[in-house]
Amino acid sequence: VGDTTRDRIVEGLAESGTLSDLLKALQLSPSNPKLLSAYAHQMLLTGGVEEKTKRIATYRIAKARELGGDNAVVFYRSAQIEKMLNNQTDALKYIDRAIELDSANTEYSDFKESLLQSN
Numbered sequence: 001v002g003d004t005t006r007d008r009i010v011e012g013l014a015e016s017g018t019l020s021d022l023l024k025a026l027q028l029s030p031s032n033p034k035l036l037s038a039y040a041h042q043m044l045l046t047g048g049v050e051e052k053t054k055r056i057a058t059y060r061i062a063k064a065r066e067l068g069g070d071n072a073v074v075f076y077r078s079a080q081i082e083k084m085l086n087n088q089t090d091a092l093k094y095i096d097r098a099i100e101l102d103s104a105n106t107e108y109s110d111f112k113e114s115l116l117q118s119n
Helices: 006-016 019-028 033-047 051-068 072-084 088-101 106-118
Strands: none
C-alpha cells in the first residue's frame, strides 16, 4: 500500500475487468490504448449494442487504435467489437492485423476461425 505505484494500481484495476474498475484505471492512465480498448469492449458487453453505447464504444476503440500504433491486443479488441456490431469485414481485418503482430497467440487464431465459421 505504501509502496504501491500508479502503474500497479492501474494494472490491478484493469485485471478485474469490470466496467467501473476499468473507468477508474482510465482516470489514472487516460491515454492507455489497452485500457481504452478493454473499456470499449466491456461497455458493449455490459450495456448492450444500443445506439448510445455503440457511439461511445466505437469512439474509444478508434482512439485506442490511434494511440496504440501496432498493438495486437488493441486490434484483437477491435475485432471483438466489430463482431458484436455485426461488421464481419472489419472484424476480419482487425483480427488479421492482430495475428500479423502476434502470430504466437492462439487466442487470435481461434477467434478468426470462429469468425469464419459464423460467416
